[in-house]
Every structure is written in C-alpha cells, then in structure tokens.
Amino acid sequence: MSSLILTVRESIRYRGRSGQYSWLAHRLSGLAILFFLVIHVWDTANAFFWPQAYVWSLALFKNPLFGLGEIGVMAAVLYHAFNGTRITILDFKPEWWRHQRLSSLITWTLFFLVFIPIAVLMLSAMIGHCSELASAGDSCLRIPAFSEFAQYAR
Amino acid sequence: MAAITEKTSDRMTVRRVQIEGNRERYAWLFMRLSGVAMLVLAVGHMVIQHVLNSSTNLTLQFVAVQWSSWGWKAYDIFLLWMAIPHGIRGLFNILSDYVHNPGLKRTIGILLTLFVVATVIWATIAISLFDSAMIP
C-alpha cells in the first residue's frame, strides 16, 4: 500500500510532462468509464429481467445530477478512446514514439474539438428537459418514486 | 585492400524468436485490439445514444424499437463483449500495480474473471432474449 501512496503523491509531485498527464488521464477515464459501464450494463439488462426497475432508472437518470455525470462519462470515453488509439498506433510504430509530445498534443486538441460541441448539445438537451418539466409545474430535480412505474411490473 | 570496396547487404537482418506463451502478452494485445474495435463501437454508441438521442427522452419503447432489429442487438452484444473484459482487465492491471501479494492478486483475478463472465452472460441473455413485442 505504501507504493500506492507513493505513486499517487508523486504522480502529482513529479514534474513529468505530457506523457505522465496523458497516462493519468487515461487511467482515471478508464476507471470512470468502467464504473459507469458496469452500472449501465446491469441496469440495461433489467429492460428484459425487470422492466419496472429499468424504467424507473431511466427516469432517475434524467435528473441533471446524473446528466452531468453523463457528460463526464462522454468526456472520459472520448479522451480514453483517442488516447488509447494514440498509444496503440505508437505501439505498433515504435519509431513514432519520438513524436510523443506532438501526439499527445494532437490527442488533446482532437478531444476538445469533438467534446465541446457534444457537451453543448448534451447540456442544452438537459436544460430543455428541465424547463419543459418546470413549465409543467414539475421539477427535474425530483427523485421519481419506484411505485410510479407499477404498470411495468411483471 | 580490395576488401574496402566490397559492401555488405543493405538489408537489415531479421530473425525469428521463440517466446514462451504468456498471458500478459495476449492481454496486452487484447487491450489494444478491443480498444480499436471500441473506437468505433463505443464512441458510436455514445454518440448515437447520448447525443443524437438524448437520454432525457430515452424510454423503454425506444429500446424496444432498437432491439427489434438483430443488427442492433449484435452491435450491443459485441460492444459488451469487448468493453467489459477490456475494462475489467484494465482494472486488474491497475490493481496488480499495488497488490503485491501473489495470493491476493490471484484471488482478485479470479473474482474479476467471475464478474466478467457473470456480467457478460447476464447481459447477453437480456439482449438476445429481449422481445420487443412484449413492451406495452
């Protein structure tokens, strides 16, 4: 465990360069996606095994708190995918490792270029949803009750 | 002094090597290959499900429409088979950086493998047996 503390502390303290930050971001994004994915898979499986729970969770996930998380996962997937591709390409083309600085720069640029418009789209959808509910006298922040979806019970 | 004018081949010598089979090596390859596959599958999935169709208007009926086609079912199953093992293997890589006790590491490995198998089977059943006609 001491090595965990050391790594975490020094990964921040050590004055590494783009490579170290790419690695940190890749690792953290990978973990974030995994966390989301596991929930997502088990949850989606409910569409078959337990529709009531699934529909309830759909409603729950419309909560802006989850919405923000979703944008985060989007960021994670995009970065992780681009950076993973970068690593893969360089791994199979070793001589390109000479240009790793450039390659991380390209990855980050690409990531922001793609992510920003997507984030805007997602955010506006979320805001639209909330204002719609608000005009109907409801709140998008309300946690839906499980019983609301009794018609889906098997 | 004729020797100096002779020239050896300009071609690089390439030789074959024999390396013992090793799980690490295949895992490494799998991470990259599944990664490339997911570049299309996962990013595509994210864009389609979470951008083009916002989850704010996602409904069971929408899922039913999608899963009425075997094409989409296959897409999702394939993504599932890539993503879960990839992600869990990634988690295992990270854990094995810090878990140095071989016994504990093995146990974690076994548990994670069981988890992958359970998840993949469970979700595959769900997707493939999902019958859109049953949705009201």
Added chain:
Amino acid sequence: MKTHVFDAVIIGAGGAGLMTALYASRGANVAVISKLYPTRSHTGTAQGGIGAALGNVEEDHWEWHAYDTVKGSDYLADQDAVDVLCKEAIDTVVELEHMGLPFDRLPNGRISQRRFGGHTNNETGKPVMRACHAADRTGHMILQTLYQQCIKNRVNFFDEYHVIDLIRVDDTIRGVVAYELATGEMHVFHSKAVHFATGGWGRCWEVTSNAHSLTGDGTAICLRNGVPLEDMEFFQFHPTGIFKLGILITEGVRGEGGILVNGQGERFMERYAPTIKDLASRDVVSRAIFMEVQAGRGINGQNYVHLDVRPETVNKYNELAGDPRRIDRAYIESKLPDIADFTRTYLGIDPVEEPMPVQPTAHYAMGGIPTDVDGRVLIGAGDRVLNGLYAAGECACVSVHGANRLGTNSLVDLVVFGRRSGRHMAEYCREAELLPLPTGTGEALQTEFNRLRHGTGSIKPFELRNKMQKTMTDNVGVFRTEETMTKAIEDLRQLRHDYNTRMHIDDKGQRYNTDLLEAWELGCLLELAEVTAVSARARKESRGGHAREDFPERNDDDWLKHTLCARNEDGSYSLDYKPVVLGRYEPKKRVY
C-alpha cells in the same frame, strides 16, 4: 574488521581492472574491489578510439604503430614493451569485438577506423586510419563490454569499497585493507596476489579532463609501501579541453578534419608541425597552444584557442590538401554525437555552426607503478620483481608511453596489459601459497582514519585541495622552470604539513562518509603532486610532456633514462634512475 579470502584481489574496475579480472578469474578465485560502481569508472569517458594496426581502411602494420608510439614517447618508452603493445593490440581489439563490443562498421562490415594524433603511415609520414572506434564513446563501450563479460563469468565484485592499504610483509604480499563506504567498516582481503588498476590522478591540477574520483589511490598506496614510482614528471596535457571546464574534446575531432585556429584566424599548427599539422602528438600541440596564448594570439587575447570542425572549414582544408573527403552536419552528428552534446550542454555551442573554445587540460599520467610486460611490479633500479604484486592501466608504467602518450594508446594499454597480467596472476596463484596475515593488520589505518575523522584543526580539505591544484597548474603545468618547481615543492610541503596537523572534516559518522574519504584521497593527491614536482625538477631537459623553459632541448646523453622516485621513512623523497630499453628505433629529433 571482516576478513575475506581470495586467491587474488584486483583493485579498480576500469578497463584495466576488468580485463585483468576476466583473465585472472579463469584460473583463480578473484575479487574486484572498486570504490565506484564498475560502470562509473573513468575508462567510460574515453572517447576517440583504441589504436590497432588492423589495416581495415588502408595499409598499416604493427611495426608502424610501434614506431609512432616510440616517437610519440620522445624515445623514452621501453621498446620491448612497445612491441608487445602494438603486436597484441590487433589481437585484443578483435577479441573485444568477439566479446560483443559494438564497434562502428565500414561498408564491408569490418571495424571502422579513423585518424588520430601521431599515428602515421611510416613511409609517407601522413596520418593513417588506425583508431578503432564506437562513435565517440569507445571507452564507454569497452567498459560496458568488459563489465558484461565479468557478469557473465560471475566475477566477484565489491562495489563502493575503498582500498586504503596494501598488506606487504618484507617482500611478500598478503592482501589489502578496504573501507566499506556503506557501513564505514574496515575489511581485510587476504590473498596471494594483489593487482592495482586504480587509474590516474589528474585531480592534482585545476583544469583537468579527469573525474573527481581520479586521485591516484593505488599509486600512492604502492609508494607508501616502498615501491618507487617511475617517470612521474611526465603528465600529459591534452590540447583540447573545453575552456575552463577541462572536459575533453577528443582528438577524433581533429581526426575527422577539425583544425585549431588562433585569435588571428590562423591555422597555427601549420607552423609547428608542417607535415601532420593539427594531428601532431599531444605535447607538441599543447605547447603550441600555450605559446600562441603567450604571444597574445589567444582568442580575444584570452588563454584559449578555437577548435573548428564546421563542415565548411573542414571541407575547405580537405580541398586544399587534395583530400576527397567532404563532411556535413549528419556526419558530425553520427561520428561525434557526444562531443556535440557536451558543447551544446556546457557551452551552448553547436559545433556544426561555431568553433569551440579549448585550452590544454591535465589528462593522463604516463608515469606510475613500474611493471614488466606481465604486469608484475618492479622495485627500484635493479628491476626486482615483487612477487604477487601487479599493476596495469593508467596507474602503472610499463613503460609504453614514455614521455608522451599517443592518443588511443591508453585503451590499448589497458586491455593488452590487463590481459597479460590477468593470465600471469592466474598462473602465479596456482603455485603460490596463501601466507598468514600479520598481526595488527589494519590497525594503523584505523588510527589514521580516526585522526582524519576527529581532526580539530581550522582548515577544511577543499582549501588544501584548491591550493594544491593552483600551485600545480601554475608551477608544474605545460611549461616549467627550476624556479616554479621549487616554489611548488615548498607549497606542497606546507600543504602536507597542514594536512597532517591542521585539518578537520564535518562528517564524523560511519555510513557513507564521503567527507572522510575525500580527505583521505586528498592525502594521496598531495603525495603524488609532490613526487611529480620532485621528479620534474631533477630532470634538466625537455622531453615529451615535460617541457622546461630553462632547458628547452632534449638531452639524450644525460637523460635518456627513467626516473624512479621513492618515499623515505620520514616522508621525504629520493630519486634514482634506470636505463631505457632501446631497440629498432634510434632516438632522433622529433618532427611532425
């Protein structure tokens, strides 16, 4: 005190020590003791190449190499030993290749060779391509390769152990005493044979190409144990050290066509050595630079000149000389990558675009522990062999370098004589007996170390070291006179007195006490500096690396002989001489 028993111990893990270990370990149980991790040894810094008449590029013969070596030595080298050196050079270089050393290659796949100072075609007098090289890190590759082979052959290493004394009883060798850096513990290595390969002592001077660790320990230990040292007045100043820093710019730069230029933009070596110009031997070039500077022709009137290897300059002079070779940036980057790295790092200068500021730098000890061609240490003018005691490499004096060493010949010296002494030692150990250790071994050293550790004077070692380096540079440098050397001897006596009575160190601890060991090393340096000055003052002529303003000519009638300087009980030094072994080549005037 811990005791270890081996057939033989080798002190030093540079090229000489490792080559010896490799051969000795084939027949005996050996230990290599080194105060540095082996790969940190100074052999690793050798750049330009290792000389051997392979004839891979153009006609060459070992006899030519021998002649160049003898001429380079200003006829002070022993010619029987030179023959051994040059003949076996070929074989050893090939052996290194067989051990995996990655030499640069020619288009036909053979070892690449280049020009180097003082190496000539004996018929035309023109430079010959004799220096086998691996880019400009030949020494690094030799050191790595030999260390790798030692690992392969499971040689025992004691890394970061300082040897501080030899155990000699009358005329027999019983082992050495070492100080373990990590713990501060004394260890006795009990053995039948001892081999010194501890390298040079360039740290006696201010501006030097030598590592901080090159403090002549083994040579000083031998001196203290009754071995008179040979030819100590001959210390080589390499002409091209980086201005002020002393970091070496290999002669290979000039081998590749680089030239020296003075403040007036003149290629001054044309005046001093009309035939081979910038590739004259080192003493000649160093003196030329010194004289240019004295005459006010340094760059901007300062005490340095320029070394110019810009492609346009090199190509211009090649064209003038009718030499078809042309070079470009890529060529320099591939042949001299480390040099380019040094100048970029330390000077911010790109050698492809700007000339480099250089000045002579203290570089190599021609003298040292006298040995025969099998590495056996010889005592006194009668060449009495001290059984079981060996030396090789820079700390030893065979003597193949005489009054001035040719570039590339040191690396040859290491491997040729390392190999021979390793073989001889293995054989010796087969027959010799392990004699008992005398009682009280190492106690005197404990006392000495305690004295150093707990000294209460007011002076710190570095002050003494600075003073020593200054007086050696000012008074026993490229040029010397009776007066300057007398001054140096007086200064050094005073420093030695201060060292013994008025010094203190800060670190009183046991573990990793580098403060203590630096102080002890200073003791070695002071002693060798004084031996150098004493030997030099007595030699009333100029020869090779020993240039006297008051005796500018070589004097073969009186001085064609080796100096031997012994240490007396009371700490004073006395001199003796022995004849030079001549052979095929009669001494004549040296012109390049």
Added chain:
Amino acid sequence: MQATLRIRRFNPETDKKPWWGEYTLENVHRTDTVLDLLHRIKWEQDGTLTLRRSCAHGVCGSDAMRINGANALACKTLVSRLGVKGNEIKIQVEPILGLPVEKDLIVDMEPFFDHYRAVLPYFITDQPVPADGRERLQSQVDRERFDDTTKCILCAACTSSCPSFWADDRYIGPAAIVQAHRFVFDSRDEGMNERLDVLADTFGVWKCRTIFNCTNACPRDIQVTEAIAEVKQAITSGKV
C-alpha cells in the same frame, strides 16, 4: 547571482525522518551545474552532505537525482536551465524515487543492478569466431539498429522516474529493457530467446504503460519508450 537550494537530507545515524535543508550560495553563474553548487555546499558549508559523483560531465551515471521535481544528472543540469528569476534562483534537490534512501542523495542501487543482471546483459553466441582470426562482420544497417541503446550509462534516472516502477519495484524497469534491447537487436547476438522470455514475463515490458517519464529523464537522450516498444513488438511478432 544568488542561489537557494532546498535539499532533501537524511542521515540514518541521526535522523528518524528525512528533512529539508536550506542553503544559500552567492556568486553563482548561469553556467554552473547543480553538481558545482552541491560541491560548494559540501566543501564550503556542510561536509556531511552526501552524494555520488565522479566524471562531472554526464558520462559516468553517478549523480542521477531529482532536481526541481524531475530526474536529471546534477552534473548535466545547468543553472541557466532551471528558471533564473532576475538575480536569483531556487533549486530543489531530492534523491531519486523508488529505491531505498541510504543517506541524503544516495540511494541503494543494488535492486537496480539486480534488474539489470536479470536480462542477461552480455553477449551470447554459439557461433565460432571467424576462422581467419578477425572480427565478425556486421553491416552498417545492422549496427545502426541498436546504436541508441548502447549509450546507456546505467544512471537509473529512467527507472526511478517511472510511476509503474514506483508502484511495483519488481517491474524490471526501462534501464534493464534498454540494456536488453542493445543485445536483442544486435545481429551477432543469439541470446534473444532467453532475454525476451524474461521481458515477456509479468514484470517485464508489459508493466510499461508508456508514461514516457523515462525518455524525458534520460541524460543520454536515448529514446527509451521507443526501445521498449520495439521489444514489445519483437515479442508479439516473434521477429527481431
């Protein structure tokens, strides 16, 4: 100019824990190296400051340490590169990470050399030497392939900059892989199977997560990550 050095100190004989020592030096020049400054502190101010060094020009590999947060050789790091502000400079010096600190800037190098020895870092071949008693032949292209990795001076700057090595010191580390690369891609050497078996193992190349700190830290400008990638490729493709 004036330099302030913060140095991580630890003396096992007197200290329970490491501490920061602060030292001020006057008359520091832009061309001074960090080693010069450490020497001045050791010689003029505090002789107990302990470090390894020898050649003083970046070729012996003794003085890898952590300077302003990143690994480098003290003797190859010029003050001018460390961010001089006006007439002042602040420099922080620590021992390299991942190896046990023995005293001040000295770490235990044995684990590092153990890993080095594990890759069989020596020439292996069964081929007899040429009958003419001369050198083996090697073409210039074949020689060029491993040129970069022959430059390694075993300074440990790379291995001790690698987060993967900090996490698990059984990882063989970039330096050992560089050393193995030097032999694996030498057309004269025949030990590639044994060597690659070591490197293909759990603590071999797969522990490299291409973090690239090693390449940035290498004072010899070796393309370390590239060399590691070549080894990975040799293992996956079965060709060298």
